[in-house]
Amino acid sequence: MKKNYPIFFILGLLLIGCTKNRKDFSDSDNSDSLAIFLSYANEDSVPFEKRLNYNDKALSIILDDDNDSLSRANLFKVANRYFNMNKLEKYEKTSKLIIEKAKAKRDTASVGKAYVYLGDFYANTSKKDSAFSYYTKAQKIYQKLNDVKNLGGVYISMALVQADQKDYLGGELSAIKALNVLRESQEKPKIYEAYNILGYISNELQDYEKSLEYHTKALNLAKENNLNEFFQVATSLNNIGNVYQNQGDYESAISNFNEALRAKNLFSEKPNLYAILLDNLGYSTFKLSENSELPPELFNKSLKIRDSLNLTFGEIYSNIHLSEYYAANKDTSKAKKYAQEALRLAKETKRDADVLMALKQAGTVEPENASIYSREYIKINDSLQNAERKIKDKFARIEFETNEIIQEKDKLAEQNRNMIFFFGLAIMIGILLFVIRSQRARTKELLLKQAQQKANEDIYNLMLFQQAKIEEGRANEKIRIAQELHDGILGRLFGARLNLDSLNKRQDEAAIDVRNTYLVELKSIEQDIREISHDLNREKSALNNNFVSIVNNLIDQQENLSDANVSFLIDPTIEWEKLENTVKINLYRILQESLQNINKYAQAENIKIEIKISGNKLKLVVKDDGNGFSVSKKNKGIGLQNMLSRAEACNGNLDIKSKPGKGTTITIAVPIETNIKTE
Template sequence: MKFLACLRLTALCLTLLSSNLVIAQIPKSLDSLETYVQTHPPTDTNYVNALLRLGNLTTKTKANYDRADSLLRVAEKVASKLNFGRGIYQANTFLGSNYYLLGRGQQTLEYLQKALAIAEANKLSPRILANAMTNLGTAYRNLNQQEKALDISLRSLRMQEQYNIQPRNENTYMGIGHALKETKRPREAIGYFQQALVLNRNLKYPYGMAISEQNIGRCYDDLDQYDKALAYYRIAGKHAKESESELLQADILVNTGLVLRKSKRLEEAKRSIEQALVLNKKQESKGAMATDYFNLGQVYEELKDYKLAEQNMKKALALANELKDNTKIAIYTQGLADVYGGMKDFQQAYVFQLERNQRMDSTTTVRTSAEVQRMVAKYETEKKEAQIKLLQQQAKLNQQERERIQFRTNVFIAGSVLLLLLGASVSAWLLNRSRFQRLEEAQKLRKQIAHDLHDEVGSTLSSISILSGHTDTLLRQNRPGMDTSETAQRLVQKIYTDARQILESIDEIIWTINPGNDSLHRIALRLQEYAQPLMESKGVECSFQIDPALGDAPISMEVRRSLYLIGKEAINNLIKYSGATQATVRFERKNDQLQVMIQDNGRGFDPAQLSERTGQSSMKQRAEAMGGSLDVQSAPGQGTRLQLVINP
C-alpha cells in the first residue's frame, strides 16, 4: 500500500515546476485568484498566468482534478490565441501533472512530451528546457521505464551545469533519486535526495523540504533502518504542516504508520494512519481513504482485534468496488480472507479466498483447491509455508517415511476440505464434476513439485553424501607420501558448489509454485534479477526493457516455468559463449502475444550447426510445448538474436 502514497507524493513534485514563471502582481490565494479570473478579461498574459496558478493550487490544496483540468485547458486555449509560448508550455506541464495524479501514465507522458516540444519550438530559456526534461523523467518512471527516466534526468542536470543555472532545479535531483531507488539502489538515491533538500532549504520552501525528507525516509525504510526513516518522516510532517498541504501531510502520516507497523509499534501506527484518514476524508479522496482503511485493518489484525480489522477492510473493499479498481479489490479480498482465517471463520475465509482467485484468473478456477490447502495449512498450523516445509522434509526422509507422511497429509487435506465444504453448506460440491477436476489439478501440482525436487535435489544430495564420505576417508587415512589435503580440498569445493546448486534449485521451485508470481511482469523482473549480476560480472552492458502493457496479466504455472527456463538458458549462453559487450533483453506485448527478444553484439554462430551445449533444441521444445515459437538468428561475427513468441 505504500506504493499508492509514494505515487501521489512523487507526482506532487511535478506540480512545483515553472511556478516562478507567474508574474508577481497576480494574487496568491485561491479566493483572490477566483475573483481575479472572474473580473479580468481574457486578453493578456496575466490572465493566462492567473488561470495557471489557480489550476495548480486547485490540484495541490483541494485535489479537485476536474476543476483544475478545466482551468488549465482554458489557459492553454487563451495562451495559443495570444501566441504565449511559456503559457502553452506551462498549461501542458500542469495537465500532465493532473493525469499523473489520476494514475493515467500514457496521457501524462503525452502531455509532458508535448510540453518539452513546445519549449524547444519556442526557444524558451535553458532553465525551462531543463525543467521540461525533469518532468518527462517523472512520466517515464511512472511507466517503469527507469533507464529513460534516468537518462533524461541526467540530461537535465548536465544542461543546468552547462549554463550554470542557479539555483539548480531540486526536482532534477529528486528524479535521479527516484530512478535509483526504483532500481534498488537506495543508498545512492539518498545522496540526490539530500541535494534536493539543501536546495529547498536555501529557497526556504517547506513544501519541497517535506517531499525531500519523506523520500530520504523511504530510502532508509527500504534499508530496514526504521529509526532513521521515522526521524525523517517526523521532520517532513512538520514542514508539510507549514506548507498547509493536507494531501502531503496525509501521505507522510501513512508512511509513518507503515514504518511503525514494521517496528511492531502498533498503537502508534494506528494513530498515525487514523490521522491520515481524517485528512483524506476532508479531501474526499476515495482512493486514499480505501488505502487508509486497509492499512488500519492490517494493524488491527496484528493486534488480534479481528472485528475492527474486518470492519475497516470491508470499508476499503466497498470503496475499491465503487472506484472499480480491480487491483485493490483483489488485494482487499485476500486481506479479508486472511482476517476470517484468523477469526477461525473458515466458511467466510473460503468464500473470500474463492472470490479472490476468480478475480485473479477469470478463465479457470482449477487453483481453488490448492489455495484452500494453503489457507487450511496457514490457519490450522499458523505457518504460511507449511506445504513447502513439508516437501523439504520429504526430501530428507526415506521412502517409507515419505509415504506415511504423504498419507497423513492427504487425510488431513481431505478432512479439512470436507470441513470447509460442510461448514459452508455446500455439500453439493462433493457431487460436482468441477470439484474432482480441481482435486486432480492439485494432485498434478504435488506430483510436479515432487518430480522437480527429485530431479533437481535428489541426485545432488546423493552426490554430496558420496563426496562427504570419501572426504572423511581421505582425512582419516592421511597416509604419508599422499597429497590427501589437496584432494580433500577439491572434494570440499565440489560439495560447496553442489550445495549452492541445491539452494538455487529449491529457490526456483518455490518461486515457480507461488501463485503470487503468476504474472508476465513478475517473470520479467525475475529474469532481470537473474541476468544483471551475471552481465555485470562479465562486463556486458545490458539494457533490460519491460513493456508496461504486461501489467499483472495472469499466466499458468507451466507456461511461467517454461518461459523462465528458456530465458535463463538464453542468458547463460550469452554469458558463456557470445563474448558480447552489449546486450538487450526486451519483454513486450503485441496483439495479445508476448514477445521476448534477447540480442547481443557477440561473435555469433551458424544456427544450422546445432550444438547441445547451447540447449537450442531443448529451448525450442519448451516453446512448442507452450504453443509458441522460438526463432534464433545469428551469423559468425554478427551477433545473435533470439525471439520467443507465445500466446499467454
C-alpha cells in the first residue's frame, strides 16, 4: 500500500506551535503580581487548573490597565499561554480583544500579529478557510510595514493551510514567496520550514526527486546552523526516509530512519516524532523483508506511545500498518480488528482523508464487505474531491476579496484624504475671503471715518471762516464807528470847545459861569467818546477764539427755538487754540445733538451747559430737568450712537444718567493730553 502519511505537514504545524513557547519565563518579577501570574501560568510543573487560574487572573489585571503597548504585549503572553494549555476558545477571545485594542490605538503591527494568532486558532479547529482569511489580512499588513520576518512567517502559515487542503499549487506558491522574502534574512528556522513544506508538497505530487532536493536543503540548513532545538535534523531525516519509502527504496528509507532515531533524548523530548520514526521504520522493514514472521514490535511500540499521547491521527496509521502486517501473515482476524479500529478512529476525527485510507484497508481485509466499503469510499472520495475543488477556489477567492477590500479601503482612505484636503482648502479659502472682505470693510470704514473727519474739519474750518468773516465785519464796523466818533464828533466838539474858549474874553460873571459849565460838559462828552472808541478796539482784540463764539451762537439759536432757560458756563482758562479741531468739532456736534434731543423729547424748563477742566480731562456737561427716560430700556438710536462714536473718536467717554421724570445729565469726558495739537 502506498504511504500517504503527511508527516511533513504535521511537523510544520508543530514548528509553528513552538513559536508560542515558554521562553518568556524571564518576565517573572516577584514584586509584580502580573508577572508572577504570567510566569506560573507558563510553568509545566504547576497543576493545569492552577495554571489556567493564574492566566485568568493575569488577564483580569491587564483589562484593568490602560490600553498601552505594554498592556497589549502582556495580552499576547496571555494568549500564548491559553494556546499552550489548549484553551483555544479563550485564546480566540484574547486575540480578538487584542485586535480591538490595537485598532483603537492604531497599532498596526499588533493588529497583524493578532490576525496571525486568529489564523492559528482556526487552523487548529479545522476552519481552514477562516485561517487562510486571517493569514491573508496579516500578510497585507506586514507587506505595508515591510516586516520581512513576519511576512515570511505568514506565507509559511498560508502554505501549510493550502497544503493540508490539497491546494498544492497554491501552497507551493506561498512557500516560494516565503523563501523569496526570507532569502536575505537570518530567519533560518523559517527558511527551514519553507523547504519542508515544498518537500512535502512535491512528495504528495509524486515528484520524488524534487521532494528529496527540498528536504535535503532543509537537512543541510539544520545541520549548518545548528537548528536542532526542536529536532529539526531528525525531522528532515524522517521526511527524506518517507520519500524513499514512497519510491519503494526501503533500504535508503531504513537508513534515514535509523539515523534519525539515534538523536539524543529523542524519546523524552519528542515522543511523537519518536513514535512516527518507529512506525515508519517498522513499515519499511516489513515491506523490504516481506517476511511474514517479522515480529510487529515496532508497530506495537509506536501505537502504545501514540495512544498514551492521545495522538489519534498517528493511531490510525499504526492500526492500518498492523492490519497490513497481519493480513500478510494470514491472520485475518487481527487484520480485520486493526482495520476496524483504524476506521473507527478515522470517523471520530471526521477527517475524510483518514476515513478513505481506513475504508480502503477494511475493503482489502474484508472482501465479503468490499462492495459496501467501496460504495462508501466512492461517496466520500467524490465529496472530498468536490470539497477540495471548492476550498481551492475559496482560497483564491479569499485572497482576491481581501485584496479588493484592502484596495477599496485604500481607495476610501485616499478619497477621505482628498475630501479632507479639499474641505480644508475650502475652509482656508473661505477664511481668506472672509479676512479679505473684513479687511476691505475695515479699510472702507476707516476711509469713511477719515473722510468724515476731513468733512467735519472742513465744516468746522468753514464755520470758523464764516465766524471770522462775521467778526471781521463787526470789527470793521466798530473801527468805522470809532473813526467817525473820533474824526467827526470829536472834531466838532473840539471846535465848539475852542469857540467857547474864545468867549472867555468876556469878563462878566454870567458869561464866565456859562462858559465854564459848557466846557466841563464838553470835556465830559469828549472823554466818554474816547472811552467808547477805546472799548470798541479792546473788544476786537478780546475775540481771540471763534469756538466760543460758535457755541454762543448755538445757544442763542436754542434760546430762540425753546422757552427753556439756558445757562452756559465755560472755564476761561481753557486754551482752545491748543486743542485739536477734531475735539472741538465732536464737542460741538454732541452739544448740538443733546439740545435737539431736549427740544424733541424732554420738555425741559431749564437747561444747564457747562464746559470745564477736571483734572487732565475736558468735560462737557448738558443737564436738563425734563421728562427723562430709562437708560437700561432705551434702545440706542442713531443720535445716541453718533454721540457715543464721537466721544470714542476723541478717546473720551460718554455717560448718560437719566430716570423717568427726573431729567437727564449727559457728560462727555475727553483726555487733554492725547488731543493737543502737534506742530
